[in-house]
Amino acid sequence: MEALSNKLSDYFDVESVDGRPLLKPQRRHVDLRILDEGLVQTAICRSRIGRIDASIPRLEYRGYDVAELADHADFLEVAFLLLTGHSEPTAILDFKRQVDSYMERLCDLPVTLSSMVRKSTATDFLALSILTALSQREAELKDDSRPLNVAAFLLAVIGISVAVYARGGSEALDTHDQLQLTRTNFIDRLLHAALSRQPELFAVSLMNKFLILHAEHGLNCSTAVVRAVASTGADPFAAVVAGICAFKGPLHGGASEEVGKMYDGIFRESLDVARFIDDCLARRCRLMGFGHRIYKKPDPRAAYMKRLLIDERENFSLILPYVGICEAFDQEVRTRDYFTDRGLCPNPDLFNGILLRRIGFPSEMNTMLLCFSRSIGWLAHYFDSLDSKAPILRPQELYGVART
Template sequence: MIKNAILTIEGQEPFEMPVLSGSLGPDVIDIHKLYAGTNMFMFDPGFTSTASCESKITFIDGEKGQLYYRGYPIEQLAEYSDYLETCYLLIYGELPDAVEKQKFELGVLRHNMVHEQLTWFFRGFRRDAHPMSMMVGVVGALAAFYQDSLDINNPDHRRIAEYRMIAKMPTLAAMCYRYSKGLPFNYPRNSLSYTGNFMHMMFAKPTEDYVVNPVLERALDRIFILHADHEQNASTSTVRLAGSSGANPFACIAAGIACLWGPAHGGANEAVLKMLDEIGDVSRVEEFMQGVKEKRYRLMGFGHRVYKNMDPRAKIMKQTCDEVLNELGLQDSPKFKLAMALEKIALEDPYFVERKLYPNVDFYSGIVLSALGIPVAMFTVLFALARTVGWVSHWHEMIADPNQKIGRPRQLYTGSGRRDYLSVDKR
C-alpha cells in the first residue's frame, strides 16, 4: 500500500510527499522534492528528526533498547562472536563461514605493519600531545604512503583501503601511547589475535616476554565489538559527508576521528573517570547525587541521547567489568566501590529511575579500560580503533550507492539583508 503525507501551507496547494517504510523502525517522509514544490526547506537543527541516508548496516530502537548489527542483536555478538568476525559482518552483511573467516583474518593481519617512514611523523609531536591529535595526523597521512588504494571508484581499491585501516589502527594507536611514554614501538605479531596483538603492542617490554591474559583479552575484544558501530552518529555522519565529496578514504576516517575527539561524542567514558576522581570517596556519593538533583553537578555515564530505556550494551559491559575486576583482584578498589555506589543510587532512587538515567556503556567501559592499565587520554583512541570498521562500512555503502550525492545541508538565514559597501571614511 502506497502512503503519502500531505503538507498544508497557508496560501499554497496541499503538497504530497511519499512515506517510505524500512525493514525495521519508524516510517520516513521523503522530502527531497519539498523545496522544488513549495520553495521551503525543513528546519531540523542536529538532524534529530531527519533520516540522512538509507542504510542496511545497523539498527537502533532507543525506546526498546535494541541494537542490531546487520540484524544480529548486539548481545549475541558480544557473547559468541569476536571483533574481526564482527568486522566481516559489518562490511559484507553476513557472518562468514570457517573458510571466509580465516581468509578475512589473514587478509587483515597482512596489513598491520605501517610504512617505516610513517614512524618518523611521531618525532614531530610533543611528548605531551593528546593521543587523538596524533591519530588525526597520522591516519590522514596514510594517503601519502598508500597511493595504490585511493581510487574510490575501484571496488578493489576500496576493499584494500578498508582492510588497511582496520589492520593499521591498532598499530597506530599503540604507537601514540608508546610515544607519549617515551617507549620504543613494538612491531605487530601475527601469531596473536587482533586484540591480543594490540595488547602486546601497547604493553610488551623489549626485555621481557609478554603473555596475553585471555580474560583481559576477551574483555577488550568485547569492548571493540560494542563500539564497532552505532548507526548515523556524529562521527559516522562526518565520514559520510566527507566521503560524499569524493575525498580519499584515509582523509574521511581522519575526519571521523576529529569528530569523535569532541567531548560530547567520544569523550564520555573519559568524563566518567574524571567524575569519579572529582567525587574522590564513597562517603561523598550521596552528597554528589543530591547535587545532581539540584543541578549543581553533572552525572556522567548515565542516560543516553538515543536510548530512552536501558542501553543494551551496558548490561554486557557490567558483566565484563565484574570479570576484569575479579581477574585482577580489584573488587575492593576504592574507585570500583565508588562506581558501584553511584550505580546503586541511580537504579533505586525514584528521581533517576523516573528519568531513565540508567548506567550506559561508557560508565562501565571507563572502569574496565582503567583497570586494564589504559590511560584516560587513550580512551577515545580505543573508541576510534573500534569504530573504524563502522566508519569504513558506511563509507563503502555510500560510495557504492549509484544515487549518492554530495552532502549539502541548507540553513535558516537570520543575518543582515542586502547592504551597500561604504568606504572606510563613511563608516
C-alpha cells in the same frame, strides 16, 4: 503563506516504516522548508548496517544481536560482517592475513609516530597517525575502492598508533618488535606491544568484547559526518579522520574520557559518590555517564558491560575500587527521581573506562580506543554512502529567521 493551505500530500509521498510515517519529497526541488534542528526527525539515508530498537532495547549489526557477537565472535570477524554484510570463513581468514601483512609492512611507522606522542592528546594523535601513515603510502591507497583492503590498512595503523601512544613513544623500536611477533590474534599482538608484556587471556577477551560493542551505532553525529564527507567524494581516510574529530567532543565519544577522569578524581580524593552527585545537581553540572538521545531504557551495551562486571567479579579484583565507584553511581541514579523521571539511565561511558583500565589503559585513552572500534562502522557507512549514489549532502538554513 498561501502554500500553507496545501495538503501534506501535495509535497510528499507518505509511506510507513516500522509503523511510523515516512515523508518523501515528490520532487528534489520543492518550494518548502522544514526546520529540524539537530536532524532529530530527518533521515538522510537508507542503510542495513546497524539497527537500534530503543523500545526493547536492542542493537544489531547486519541483523545480529551485538550481545551475541560480543559473546561468540572475534572483532575482525565483526569488522568483516559490517563491511560486507556476510560472513564467509575463507574470506575472513584472508582479511585477517591482510591486517597482519600491513602490521608487518608498516615497520617504520612506530619510529615516525614516536616524536608526535608528547605533542597531542590521544585522539588527536590517532587522527595525525592516520594522515601520517597515509602520506607514506598515498599512491598505493588513496584511490583504493576495496573496503576490506582499506579496513586492513586502517586497523593496522590504528593498532600501531594505540601501542605507540600507550608506551609514550619512548620505546618505539621495542613496540615495533613486539608488533611483529607471530600471533594468530590481532588483539593479542596489539596488547603485547601496548602493555609491554604478554597479555592475559581475560584482557584479550575483554578488549575483543569492548571493540565489538562499540563498532557501530547507527547514524550518530560522527557517522553522519563520515557520510557527509563521503558524499563529497573525499577518500575514506579523510572521512574517518573527520569522524574522529567529531567523536572527540565531550557530548559524544569524548564523554567516555570525562567519565574516566571523574572516576580518577573520586578515587584519588576518596570522595563519596552520593555527595558527588548531590554537588553536581546543586551546581547544575552535567553528570557524565548517564542519558542517551535514543535510549530511555538501559542501553544494551551498558547492560552487557554491567553484567560482565557481575559475572566476572573475581577478574576485576585488581581494580575493585573503581568497580565500586561505578556500581555506586549506578545504584544512586536508579533510586533518584531526578534521573528516573527523565529516563536518564547509565550509558556505556559509565562502564567503558572500567573495562579499559582493567586491560591496562589509562583514562586519557578511552576516546581514542572508542575511535579504534568505531572506525569500522564509519568505513561501512562510507562505502555504503558511495554505493547509494546519494547526492552531496546539502541541508538548508533559515537565514535571519528569529528563534521562537
